[in-house]
Amino acid sequence: MSTLDEDLADPGPAIDGGVPPAVRRARAWLSRAAEPGSVGFWRFVDREGPLEAVRRIRSGRAPAPVLGLVGARAEQDQSLADLRSAERCGARLVVPEDDEWPAFPLHSLTLATAAEPDDPRSQSPRTVAPVPPVALWVRGPRRLDELADRAVAVVGARACTAYGEHVAGELGHQLGERGWTVVSGGAFGIDAAAHRGALAAGGPTIAVLACGVDRPYPAGNGALLNRIADSGLVVSEWPPGAAPHQHRFLVRNRLIAALTRGTVVVEAAARSGAAATAHRARKLGKQVMVVPGPVTSAMSVGCHELLRDREAEAVLVASAAHVLDAVGSFGHDLAQPAERAADPRDGLSDVARRVLDACPVRIGVPPERLASVAGVDAVDVLRVLPGLELADLVEWTGTGWRLRRVRSAR
Numbered sequence: 001m002s003t004l005d006e007d008l009a010d011p012g013p014a015i016d017g018g019v020p021p022a023v024r025r026a027r028a029w030l031s032r033a034a035e036p037g038s039v040g041f042w043r044f045v046d047r048e049g050p051l052e053a054v055r056r057i058r059s060g061r062a063p064a065p066v067l068g069l070v071g072a073r074a075e076q077d078q079s080l081a082d083l084r085s086a087e088r089c090g091a092r093l094v095v096p097e098d099d100e101w102p103a104f105p106l107h108s109l110t111l112a113t114a115a116e117p118d119d120p121r122s123q124s125p126r127t128v129a130p131v132p133p134v135a136l137w138v139r140g141p142r143r144l145d146e147l148a149d150r151a152v153a154v155v156g157a158r159a160c161t162a163y164g165e166h167v168a169g170e171l172g173h174q175l176g177e178r179g180w181t182v183v184s185g186g187a188f189g190i191d192a193a194a195h196r197g198a199l200a201a202g203g204p205t206i207a208v209l210a211c212g213v214d215r216p217y218p219a220g221n222g223a224l225l226n227r228i229a230d231s232g233l234v235v236s237e238w239p240p241g242a243a244p245h246q247h248r249f250l251v252r253n254r255l256i257a258a259l260t261r262g263t264v265v266v267e268a269a270a271r272s273g274a275a276a277t278a279h280r281a282r283k284l285g286k287q288v289m290v291v292p293g294p295v296t297s298a299m300s301v302g303c304h305e306l307l308r309d310r311e312a313e314a315v316l317v318a319s320a321a322h323v324l325d326a327v328g329s330f331g332h333d334l335a336q337p338a339e340r341a342a343d344p345r346d347g348l349s350d351v352a353r354r355v356l357d358a359c360p361v362r363i364g365v366p367p368e369r370l371a372s373v374a375g376v377d378a379v380d381v382l383r384v385l386p387g388l389e390l391a392d393l394v395e396w397t398g399t400g401w402r403l404r405r406v407r408s409a410r
Contacts, residue, residue, distance in 0.1 A: 003077070004025060004026075004029060004054070004058075004077045004079055004080070005058065007021070007022040007025055007026075008022060008026065008051055008054060008055050008058075010022075011023065011051060018098075019095060019097045019098055022051060023050055023051060023095065023097055024083070024093055024095055024097075025079045025080065025083065026050040026051050026053070026054045026079075027050050027093065027095045027134055027135040028079040028082050028083055028093050028135065028239065029054055029077060029078075029079040030045060030050060030053065030054060030134045030135065031082075031093075031134060031135045031137070031237065031238065031239050032073065032076075032078060032079070032082065032238075032239045032242075033054075033057065033070045033073045033074065034066075034069045034070050034073070035069070035126065035247075035248075035251070036131065036133055036134070036237045036238075036251055037126040037127060037129050037131050037251040037254075038069055038126050038129070038131065039113060039116045039120075039123045039124065039129050039131055040063075040065050040066060040069070040120055040123070041066055041069050042113065042131045042132060042134065043113070044062065044063065044066045045134055050095075050134070057070055057074050058074055058075070060074070065120055078239070082239040082240055082241075085214060085239075085240035085241060086137060086139075086213070086214070086239075086240050088214075089139060089213065089214040089240065090139055090140075090229065091137055091138060091139035091140075091213045091214065091234075091240070092137075092138055092139075093135055093136070093137055093138075094135065094136045094137075094138045094144055095135045095136075096134075096135075099145070100138075100143050100144050100145050101136075101144070101145060102144050102145045102148040102149075102259060103145070104145075104149075105148050105149075105151070105258055105259050105260065105261075106132050106133070106258055106259070108130075108258055108284040108285055108286065109130050109131060109132040109254065109258050109284065110132050112130035112283065112284060113129075113130055113131050113132065116129070116130075126251065127247055127250040127251055128250065128254075128276075128280070129254075130254055130258075130280070130283065130284060131254075133237045133255065134237075135237070136235055136236070136237060137212070137213050137235070137236050137237070137238070137239060137240065138213070138233055138234070138235050139213040139214070139229045139233065139234040139235075140228070140229045140230070140231075140232055140233035140234055141230075141231070142204060142231075142232060142233050144206075144233060144235065147181045147204050147206055147232065147233060148181065148183075148206070148259045148260070150179065150180050150181060150261070151180065151181035151182075151183050151206065151259055151260040151261060152175055152180055152181070152182060152183065152260050152261060152262055152263075152264060152323055152327060153182075153183045153184060153256050153257060153259075153260040153262070153263040153264065153277070153281070154168055154171055154172060154175075154182055154183070154184050154190065154191075154194035154263075154264045154266060155184055155185065155190060155191065155256065155263060155264070155265055155266070155273075155274040155277050155278075156168060156189060156190025156191070156265060156266035156267040156268060156274045157189050157190055157266075157267045157268055157269060157272060157274060157299050158187050158188045158189040158190075158191075159188075159189060159299070160189040160190050160193070160266070160267045160299060161267065161293075161297060161299050163267075163293065163294075163297075164189070164190055164193075164266050164267035164291075164293070164299060165189065165190070165193045166193075167266050167291055168190045168191075168193035168194045168197065168266045168267075169193040169194070169196060169197040169200075170197060170319075170320075171194060171197065171264060171266070171291075171319070171320055171323065172193065172194035172195065172196065172197025172198040172200075172201070172203075172205070173197035173198065173200055173201045173203075174197075174201075174319065174320030174321075175197075175198065175201075175203065175320045175323065175324075176197065176198035176199070176200070176201030176202065176203020176204070176205070177201045177203060177320075178203075178320060178324065179203065179204075180203065180204075180320075180324070181198075181203070181204040181205060181206060181232075181260075182194050182195065182197070182198040182203065182204070182205040182206070183205070183206045183208065183256055183259055183260050184205075184206075184207060184208070184256065185207065185208055185209070185210075185249075185252065185253075185256060186207035186208070186209055186217075186218075186221055186224070186225055186228070186234070187218065187221070188218060188220065188221065189267075190266045190267055190274070191207075192221055192224055194266075195207060195224060195228060196224065198232075199227055199228070199231065199232075204231070204232045204233075205228055205231075205232040206228075206232055206233045206234075206235055206259070207225055207228045207232075207233075207234045207235070208235050208236070208252055208255050208256050208259070209225075209234060209235070209236040209238075209244070209252070210236070210238070210244050210245075210248035210249045210251070210252040211236065211238060211242050211243055211244035211248065212236060212238055212239060212240040212241045212242040213229075213234045213235070213236045213240065214240040214241065215240070215241060215242070215243070215244070217244045235255070235259075236252075237251075237252070237255065249273065250273070250276075253273060253276060253277040253280060254280050254284075256277055257277050257278075257280045257281035257284055257286060258284055258286075260281075260286065261286060261287065261327040262281065262286050262287030262288065262289055262323070262326060262327040263277055263278050263281040263286060263287075263288055263289065264289040264290070264291065264317060264323055265277075265278050265288070265289070265290050265291065265302070265303055265306060265314075266291045266303075267291070267293060267297075267299040267300055267302075267303065268299070268300070268301070268302030268303050268306070269298060269299055269301055269302050270298075270301045270302055270305070271302075272302040274302065275302040275303075275305070275306060278290075278306055278312065278314070279312065282311075282312055282313065287315065287326050287327050288306065288312055288313065288314040288315070289314065289315045289316075289317040289322070289323055289326055289327075290303045290306045290307050290314045290315070290316055290317065291303060291316075291317060291318065292304065292307065292316055292318075344391045344392065344393055345393070349384070351374075351376055351380050351383075351384055352384040352387065352388060354374040354375065354376060355370055355374050355376065355380075355381050355384050355385065355388065356388055356393055356394065356403075357374070358370045358373035358374040359394050359401055359402055359403045360402050360403070361402065361403050362402065363397070363399075363400070363402060364396065364397030364398070364399050364400025364401050364402045365400040365401060365402070366399075366400050366401075367381040367382055367385065367401070368381075369400070370401060385401060392404050
């Protein structure tokens with residue numbers, strides 16, 4: 001088997017019109033060489049191309065800031081081992097040169113990166129920078145571009161309440177029934193509830209991890225992540241075997257926001273990663289949606305603050321219909337108005353309402369008495385009484401009119 005440097009020296013042709021193996025191997029190497037999220041590193045790879053970028057890094061001819069990001073990893077090569085590990089667990093490396101690459105949703109990251117200043121000292125910190133991934137490790141049978149085409153992120157607190165867990169599960173199920181992809185982070189709490197709801201409806205779901213796709217995290221959700229991989233997708237920027245370091249969760253959140261048309265925050269504390277994901281979604285031009293909670297709940301403080309923040313432009317949602325009304329296709333995914341119970345009083349004229357309010361409960365009174373109480377002419381009373389009787393609102397007692405009594409069925 002050829003070494004990485006040999007592949008770089010002689011890339012060879014593409015197989016069946018696809019991506020040349022050397023390009024895929026180069027991007028596999030880049031995914032381990034530097035931590036994702038660096039504006040300078042991504043710009044270097046985008047400008048030079050993956051093959052030339054790897055050549056210059058390994059030969060020490062890359063710019064000093066790029067070499068500083070790679071460090072000792074420049075001399076290491078686990079690209080072939082990573083590709084084999086991915087194959088063993090049913091995963092693959094999807095690169096920008098693939099047809100499967102979700103170019104349209106990730107274009108928001110490209111535009112945001114273009115707006116970053118050239119001076120590294122003025123650029124966004126790596127943990128929050130809106131940088132596109134150099135490659136994505138994907139585990140599962142579905143195509144990433146197809147699932148990301150109609151996708152909604154559902155995020156929230158790990159230590160959620162029963163209310164939040166119920167709402168997230170209902171949202172996931174309702175979106176799954178409508179054929180929309182539910183994207184979340186595979187964590188405990190809201191994430192897991194949303195994934196399970198989508199799976200229960202037979203709908204697609206994507207879990208975006210902050211570690212290798214062969215390393216279920218948290219371990220308690222291992223069975224859930226395996227179910228997601230069986231019918232949906234498990235996605236990560238980090239190669240197989242990568243550990244879930246804390247800083248990687250912050251970097252991972254931008255992918256959850258970018259791969260979807262909008263982000264729904266179900267529950268979030270005052271300081272919350274879910275709220276941070278919502279802010280990143282807004283900066284990418286994606287719709288932010290919020291599920292309100294009890295004003296006494298600490299787990300809904302972040303949600304209510306998002307709704308109060310005018311710059312966030314958050315939309316209040318209570319169902320999947322509301323979500324699709326905000327992010328769905330114009331004219332096809334509109335939410336219906338809330339249903340109201342029909343009331344016989346609906347549609348009554350002002351005179352009819354006044355006569356009805358004047359009717360006593362127990363004894364019947366003549367029309368003249370009703371006219372005096374209602375402040376209308378007796379002729380108007382006689383005109384509206386037949387309609388009120390047909391609507392089962394009043395009844396004739398033999399001596400006068402009164403409100404119709406509701407007779408309970410035995």
